[in-house]
Amino acid sequence: MSLENKVVYITGGTKGIGYGMAKVLLNAGMRVAISGRSLETAEKAAKELGDTSKVLGLASDVAKLADEQAAVSKILDTFGQLDVVLANAGVGNFAPIDEMTEDAWHQMINTNLNGVFHTLKASVEALKASKGYYITIASLAGTNFFANGAGYNASKFGVVGFTQAAMLDLRKYDIKVSTIMPGSVASHFNDHTPSESDAWKIQPEDIGQMVVDLLNMHPRTLPSKIEVRPTRPDKK
Template sequence: MNLNDKVVYITGGSKGIGYGVAIKLLEAGAKVAISGRTLKTVEEAAKQLDAQDRVLPLASDVSKHGDEKAAVQKILDKWGQLDVVLANAGVGYFAPVDELEDDAWHKMIDTNLSGVFHTLKASVEALKKSKGYYITLASLAGTNFFASGAGYNATKFGVVGFTQAAMLDLRKYDIKVSTIMPGSVATHFAGNEPDEKDAWKIQPEDIGELVLDLLKMNPRTLPSKIEVRPTRPDKK
């Protein structure tokens, strides 16, 4: 895929992985729409990306299908097409299952799992027209369970299964579908403040490079599920 003038939509694109991917795709010539729940935050991120009219900031809560439908329509109104979607928005709350709050459970399910469905439903007709690419951001937590991760594990296991089934459903339209499953990434996730202590982790721009590699893959070949982890774990 030649990314010059291709249109990309990234949910959760104001910081972290989504922001790192946006940087790399803009460098490659794409037009990028980024969304988040607070428009002011997304607008500030768009200014930092400093790509003039090639960045579109959008307010959307992926847990609400109507928000995602409206976001995609704004992209189509501005640029007339949609070629790549990265369903990246996510939240995490961690506690033993007997202590996990009901509200935290539903926020994770609604954002991490229902969110990828809402984003796909909102964008799939545009992707059929462009023969585009739909990518979900899962996690190694989608195949490796851990204590105090029952809710998060449930959502990420679900994202992996959802994406793989969607891949089988949509390839007849020449839509490519993949899921990326990172290990530790240097982001603000779960209240972390990235600094030198996170140097050993995957960096957001590394995921951006991976997305570029997927988009440049020969169309006959589909890496449908990609695990990626730090080369060396933190030395504690």
């Protein structure tokens, strides 16, 4: 699709991968809506991105369907259309399963897994109208399990399965659906602060470029599941 003035909604877009994707897509000519749980934070990030006529900051907790419905309604009121949705919001709590708290488990499932359903449920009619694209940001943890990761693995395995099944449900409407599964990314995930020591990792803008490549793919071709990892992992 031609990206000029197309509209993209990015959940969890105030920092990290979401913010990096927003920068790349804005530079590609798209109009961008980003959401976070705090309206103040979302509006601040939107202002930092640049052209305020093309960027919208929204408050939404993806764990709540009503929040996502309100966000999509605001996007349609502001921009008049919705062409691409990037379901990116996510959290990680890591502990052995016998030590994991119920709250930690439910936070991951509600945000990482229920959130992608809420985002799609809220936006699917708009995507039918635009013959748009729905992309989830999963993780290599959605196919590779590891110790202390039972809750996170459960949520991301779920995201991968959900996305692939949704792809089969929605392609009859000419909606494309893909999942991107990154390995180590230089982001703020799990309270990490990126630094020069993260230079070997995938950068958030790299994921943004991958989204541009997907959007520029010929309509007949759909890369439905993409694994991406650093070329050369850090040697410790």
